[in-house]
Amino acid sequence: MTNPFENPDGTYLVLVNEHNQHSLWPSHLAPPMGWTVTRGAAGYQTCLDHIEANWTDLSPKSPVGH
Template structure:
């Protein structure tokens, strides 16, 4: 059986999870728990274009938040002269 994710003639969704990670998903398949449809139903290429345009930072949202908090803490510490 061919991989449904590689079907250039298929219909797809773009899904996003709580970590802001994106996934191309075949329209015939049930959307898994923890994922939300943010684009589609559309062609595979249109969905890939959406992902390329909208998922520019591959880091999970929790990592982005932790890094920002760490940077803010370091800046605060540097500003206090400690």
């Protein structure tokens, strides 16, 4: 069995958290709390391309006032 987080033939979501960190997530799993879907179900490479195009600053956003 292949790793569901690295299956090039799988279907994925792109998630983002409050710090604007992005994650590739298997579409058959519910997203974890604190993460929002920003790219609906698509192929592995399509989702990776979406992350590359939209997550240009890899440093996490700091909470306001910290």
